[in-house]
Amino acid sequence: xxPLEIPxxxxxxxxxxxxxxxxxxxxxxxxxxxxxxxxxxxxxxxxIRKDLSxxxxxxxxxTGYNIEYLREQLRQILQVSQRWKVALIGAGDLGRAVLRYSxxxxxxxxxxxxxxxxxxxIGRQIGKLKVLDIAKLHEVIREQGICIAIIAxxxxxxxxxxxxxxxxxxxxxxxxxxxxxxxxxxVQVHYIDPVxxxxxxxxxxxxxxx
Amino acid sequence: xxPLEIPxxxxxxxxxxxxxxxxxxxxxxxxxxxxxxxxxxxxxxxxIRKDLSxxxxxxxxxTGYNIEYLREQLRQILQVSQRWKVALIGAGDLGRAVLRYSxxxxxxxxxxxxxxxxxxxIGRQIGKLKVLDIAKLHEVIREQGICIAIIAxxxxxxxxxxxxxxxxxxxxxxxxxxxxxxxxxxVQVHYIDPVxxxxxxxxxxxxxxx
Numbered sequence: 001x002x003p004l005e006i007p008x009x010x011x012x013x014x015x016x017x018x019x020x021x022x023x024x025x026x027x028x029x030x031x032x033x034x035x036x037x038x039x040x041x042x043x044x045x046x047x048i049r050k051d052l053s054x055x056x057x058x059x060x061x062x063t064g065y066n067i068e069y070l071r072e073q074l075r076q077i078l079q080v081s082q083r084w085k086v087a088l089i090g091a092g093d094l095g096r097a098v099l100r101y102s103x104x105x106x107x108x109x110x111x112x113x114x115x116x117x118x119x120x121x122i123g124r125q126i127g128k129l130k131v132l133d134i135a136k137l138h139e140v141i142r143e144q145g146i147c148i149a150i151i152a153x154x155x156x157x158x159x160x161x162x163x164x165x166x167x168x169x170x171x172x173x174x175x176x177x178x179x180x181x182x183x184x185x186x187v188q189v190h191y192i193d194p195v196x197x198x199x200x201x202x203x204x205x206x207x208x209x210x
Numbered sequence: 211x212x213p214l215e216i217p218x219x220x221x222x223x224x225x226x227x228x229x230x231x232x233x234x235x236x237x238x239x240x241x242x243x244x245x246x247x248x249x250x251x252x253x254x255x256x257x258i259r260k261d262l263s264x265x266x267x268x269x270x271x272x273t274g275y276n277i278e279y280l281r282e283q284l285r286q287i288l289q290v291s292q293r294w295k296v297a298l299i300g301a302g303d304l305g306r307a308v309l310r311y312s313x314x315x316x317x318x319x320x321x322x323x324x325x326x327x328x329x330x331x332i333g334r335q336i337g338k339l340k341v342l343d344i345a346k347l348h349e350v351i352r353e354q355g356i357c358i359a360i361i362a363x364x365x366x367x368x369x370x371x372x373x374x375x376x377x378x379x380x381x382x383x384x385x386x387x388x389x390x391x392x393x394x395x396x397v398q399v400h401y402i403d404p405v406x407x408x409x410x411x412x413x414x415x416x417x418x419x420x
Contacts, residue, residue: 008252009219015409023390040390042218079412086408097304098404102365103388107405108412147415148408155312172411174404178313180233180250188414190407194308194384195317197400198296198358199225201382202289202318204398205357 010051016041017048018074021067022106033064080108085144087170089161090152091116091124091131094176098152099126109148113140117157134164141168151175220261226251227258228284231277232316243274290318295354297380299371300362301326301334301341304386308362309336319358323350327367344374351378361385 020040024032034045034052052058055077059065075081086104088095088111099111116122117134124131132140141149149170153161158177165173172188175181183189230250234242244255244262262268265287269275285291296314298305298321309321326332327344334341342350351359359380363371368387375383382398385391393399 011413012410014413015406018409019403019406020390077413078409079415080409084408084412092307093303093310094307097302097307100303101388101404103403103405107409109405109408148411150404171415172408174407174411178311180230188411190411192402192404192407193229193313194311194360194402195313195319196225196229197384197402198294198319198382199228199288199290199317200222201358201384201398201400202294203221203224203287205289205381 006054010054013043013047013051014074014078016043017051018071018078021071021074025067025071030067031064032067032070034059036064075108078108082108084109084148085112085146086110087112087137087141087144087146087149087165088114088152089116089134089137089149089165090176091118091121091126092152095152096126098150098176099129111150112144112146115140134161137164138168141165141170147171149173151177151181153177155179216264220264223253223257223261224284224288226253227261228281228288231281231284235277235281240277241274242277242280244269285318288318292318294319294358295322295356296320297322297347297351297354297356297359297375298324298362299326299344299347299359299375301328301331301336302362305362306336308360308386309339321360322354322356325350344371347374348378351375351380357381359383361387361391363387365389 017037020037034048038045038048058070058073086109088098091114095114099114104110113132114126114129115132115134115137121131122133147170149165151158151161151173155177158175158179159181162173162181162183166184166187170187173181174190174192176192178193181189227247230247244258248255248258268280268283296319298308301324305324309324314320323342324336324339325342325344325347331341332343357380359375361368361371361383365387368385368389369391372383372391372393376394376397380397383391384400384402386402388403391399
């Protein structure tokens with residue numbers, strides 16, 4: 001099937017399945033079922049089977065899914081069997097917290113360059129990386145062949161940074177800045193916004209809890 | 211319609227619509243259409259009209275939506291017309307970045323208490339708040355009548371913190387820790403995980419970009 005014919009909402013659930021399988025594998029489990037994955041995620045087992053059926057047959061009726069096999073298939077579908085290089089823009093509190101996040105490598109990512117415009121931060125060592133001058137953004141991204149970036153700068157600077165990233169050849173942006181970015185249609189974007197997460201829960205709270 | 215009969219995936223899109231409308235309003239715009247909202251979000255106008263139709267008639271054929279009216283309706287549906295008090299657990303790099311996030315108030319939230327277990331952080335002032343000893347979690351949450359919490363502690367401590375939050379009466383948790391929490395079924399949870407965001411974009415990147 002043409003990759004673009006699969007609904008985006010299906011694609012967005014696959015990383016959740018993969019994370020659940022990774023956790024099961026870490027706990028020594030080798031086999032699972034759509035029921036079990038569904039219970040962990042609050043998604044129906046029918047939905048999970050339907051989502052996976054876009055990509056093939058991954059389990060047998062009655063015997064469930066081999067976790068290792070399904071993980072590898074999902075990694076291939078999501079193209080995270082290899083490791084993607086990622087540029088991080090912003091070395092403030094948020095940027096440092098992102099750098100310390102421990103799940104990137106297992107997820108298929110490695111932050112290989114961090115940039116800031118603040119002269120007090122440029123040159124500082126954070127973990128394995130030295131903070132680079134944002135003036136070198138284009139050069140370093142081209143040199144390293146990076147096509148994914150994380151924006152962790154204040155909202156007022158986010159669009160300018162995004163423009164520079166697009167100009168340097170970046171094709172996917174994860175943004176922590178609380179505003180929509182203007183981007184060419186061939187550049188993917190995903191926003192990390194705590195308010196969106198909170199607002200999707202308040203609907204279910206009783207009004208008397210306010 | 212019974213609130214629980216509306217698909218969760220519809221509920222999860224409403225905050226995105228509200229954010230888009232907020233931005234339009236901030237730019238002085240007063241009227242919009244499902245086409246325009248859809249173009250900004252990469253969602254079809256049919257989907258947007260269908261989602262909104264669960265809750266009533268918000269626009270007229272040919273004249274579009276009154277932005278102010280639709281914003282207020284969405285705020286009421288999502289129960290964010292009032293402001294919810296929120297407890298933040300963790301005053302490290304990530305917690306400080308969350309505190310500095312500027313979108314909470316407009317979104318319907320106010321962080322009214324921040325906790326840490328580190329004696330070096332307890333008592334420190336961050337913005338308007340003084341970091342409280344996590345030993346006071348239960349007492350302060352009950353006193354303030356808080357039912358929403360944000361977890362910004364290391365993964366190894368997240369489950370213990372979640373247990374304490376549930377015990378104190380918290381009904382919705384936004385977690386930045388990269389692991390699934392074991393929670394009672396009457397407690398909502400939403401995870402903020404950069405890897406999930408990145409993996410839902412790599413699917414669309416050309417393999418030669420790796």
